[in-house]
Amino acid sequence: MNIDDIKQVLIVGSGNMGQQIGFQTAVSGYHVILYDMEQSLLDKAMDRIGKLAKNYIAGRRLNDQSAADALNRIRTTVDAEDAGKEADFVSESVPEDPDLKGRVFAQFNKICPVHTIFTTNTSSLIPSMFAQATGRPDRFAAFHFHDVRFNNIVDIMPHQGTSRETVELIKAFAERIGQVAIVLQKENFGYVFNAMLMELLKSAQSLAANDVAAVEDIDRAWMGVMHTMVGPFGLMDSIGIDTVWKVTDYWANVLKEPQAMANAAFLKKYVDQGNVGVKTGKGFYSYPDPAFGKPGFIEGK
Template sequence: MEVEERKTTMEIRRVVVAGAGTMGQQIALQCATHGCEVVLLDTAQAALEAASARLAVLARHVADEPVFAGADVESAAAGIRLTTNAAEAASDADLVSESVPEDPDLKGRVLAELDAVCPARTIFATNTSSLLPSMFAAASGRPDRLAALHFHQPVWAANIVDVMPHAGTSEETVSSLLAFAAQIGQVPIHLRKESPGYVFNAMYNALNREAMTLAANGVASIEDIDRAWTTVTKMPNGPFGMLDHVGIDTAWHITDYWARALGDEQLARNAAFLKGYLDQGRAGVKSGRGFYDYSD
């Protein structure tokens, strides 16, 4: 008599995206256009209202992208539910994808609150771009069902996703996330152990640090730093142009956290340099101005 093979992959159809910022919006849209039921959760009603407006604009903008051929992007975006009620959002979730600011204590608190209202089966995924899942695995309440599922932006075009477990992540969680990544049109990279910055960001963060250091130390202007990069590499954007798309607020959160965690004086100067733009309301493309002006 044959023994039935144990199922090691859970099908993911109901997705809660916690955090309605730029990455949360893009992850929600990617999941919705690939047949998932999606809820976008945030503690601030104003953030959800801004996300709703941005999703409508985004859907129109990307509707003709080849990667969305055959999908009704505008209908998918309109079908994303938005709420501030965690219990309502997560009561039947298969997956929670967390995209809150880069602070391990905050991430731990958010996941702990969701742990209290999610079914036991729900997998928790963090989209952190620099932290490690083990930093808040215990606080999440379900360390065996937590791993990093780290997206890049724009999610539909830069469709590499890092799947990075920590030492306590179950094999079923890893296999489920790898399968889910492929299901929503991503190319999964399976990291065999925890490593800061994952794969692309480990290289990208090094570029950003050096570019910010040059500007913060007054070595060259942001325009000339970008000009050096684009002229030599023939890439369309330099590091500061790219950071405008990422969001200067996101870059500041990451830089400020590691400056404090490591006691790194240069990172502290870089964080102060970024904060100067944020204090002027210049967060990047999403605010109309960042290192460059996007008001038109």
């Protein structure tokens, strides 16, 4: 298969990243199917994709007509057979659990055509952890997006069994949808940027969990010294505290590290309250006008 053979793209998982990947793919002219297990999740996803389209228009990345055309290229379904039977390329964004991801890919391996390329948008796992479960390890790799609203960097991480042709095809697809691909030479937890980011977030969580400093002061320290527009807790709100907690909790249980367990417990309080960041309107900060975006935040005013 070559890049011109890709016509229909299946997005498995309609959460924040599934929405962004799906919309960016539709913007680039592809027909997109957004799959999830409940129609209510898909309805909520399409509402948020509509808001993402307005964000693109406001940023002059699209005009009204091109945004409408992109939205019309997205179809939703809760029927796995319907979702996968004509898919040429799959992007998966389900929770960060290797067993779950393996089961999802095994299901779609029975449905999708033989030529279909499988990719995972995992943030913290590596593809070899569930490559065999996909049923097509040679046509499988990690293809990881960041926040498409603000950047166009993607990571491509093959595992030892990924064919060279698959890597080249994913790279070509990335270019077709306006992304700049960072191709890893070997598997690495957290890719490149996320490996650095996770250490920052871990340090910030530890400072807060250990009552060294308040959330706002930790962000002020980072923003003031590094001259950034957002600090680590603002970043976690953007990523989704629930997502950050799942990753933190997973590794805490794997490594049995006391500090990681304390960090997971600190994050879990926000998850249990339903305050998981930008997508719920409240996390460490309240949205749409977070305190860190207001004049005088760094000065503590």
